[in-house]
Amino acid sequence: MILIDYNDKRPIYEQIAGRFQALIISGVMEADEKLPSVRTLAVELSINPNTIQRAYGELEKDGFIYTVKGKGNFVKRDEGLIHRQKERLLGELYEQARICLMQGVNRQELLDCVEKAAGEVLV
C-alpha cells in the first residue's frame, strides 16, 4: 500500500503522509479505518519508527487522521477538509498550467494534455 521512492526528492515522511492523504481523499481508505501501527509500518518499510511517527504527526496536524492513545491512528473523513484539499490540488494544476502558458505552450495543447489524463485515468 505504501512505497518509498528513493529517487524522489521529498523526504520519506512527506512521501508517506502524501500517500495516505491520497488514499483517504480518494476514498480507498474509509472513515475510522485503522492505519498500520508506527512500529509495524517501520518494520515493513525498513525505516525508523520516528520517521513514520513524523508522517502520522503531519497527517494528524492536517486533520486527515485522529489518534487514540494505546489503540492507533484512524482515518478521519472530513468532507470540508476534502473539499479544501481538492481546491488545493486544483490550485497546483492552475499554477502548472500558468507556467506552461508563460513558456509558450498554447491553450489547446494544455486541454489535450488534460483530456488525455482524464481518458487514461477513468478507464
Added chain:
Amino acid sequence: MILIDYNDKRPIYEQIAGRFQALIISGVMEADEKLPSVRTLAVELSINPNTIQRAYGELEKDGFIYTVKGKGNFVKRDEGLIHRQKERLLGELYEQARICLMQGVNRQELLDCVEKAAGEVLV
C-alpha cells in the same frame, strides 16, 4: 528580473536557474543575450557568487546557456531543447492532472481550471 523567494522550499540556485530558464524559453531573453555576471548578480541579490555560479552551471549543463571565458554567459536558443522542455512541462501538468483525478476531481473541473488559466494569462 530575478527575485529570490525565501519561502520557496527550493534552494536558491535552483530558483535562479529556473527563472532564467523560463525567460529563455518564453523568448523574453533572446539568443546570445548576455546574462548578468556572476559577481554582479551576486551583489544585486545579496547572495554569494558561488550560488550564482552553481545556478549558471546547471543552466549550462542543461544546454540553456553557453559560456565564454573572460566574457560571460550567454543565452543559447536551441529549438530542439525548447521543444523537449515544453514536453517536460506538459508532462508535469499531466502528472498533476492525474493526481487530481485520482483524488476525486472530475474531468470538467480540470478543464475549467485550465481554461481559467489560459484566459488570465493571455489577457
Added chain:
DNA sequence: TAAGTGTATTAAGATTCTTAGTACACTTAT
C-alpha cells in the same frame, strides 16, 4: 596594465532528514 569576466578549490556554518535508543502512558487480551 587594470578591470571585469568565468572557473576551481577548500573550509566552515546552518539546516534538514533520518536513525538510534530509551522511557512512559494507555488499551486490549489473557
Added chain:
DNA sequence: ATAAGTGTACTAAGAATCTTAATACACTTA
C-alpha cells in the same frame, strides 16, 4: 494483574545538502 501492542516524547548523533567565505588562476577588453 500481567503481557503485548499501541502512541508519545526526548536526546543524541550521523548524513546530506545548501550556503557562505576566502583565495587563486586564466581569459578578454579597454
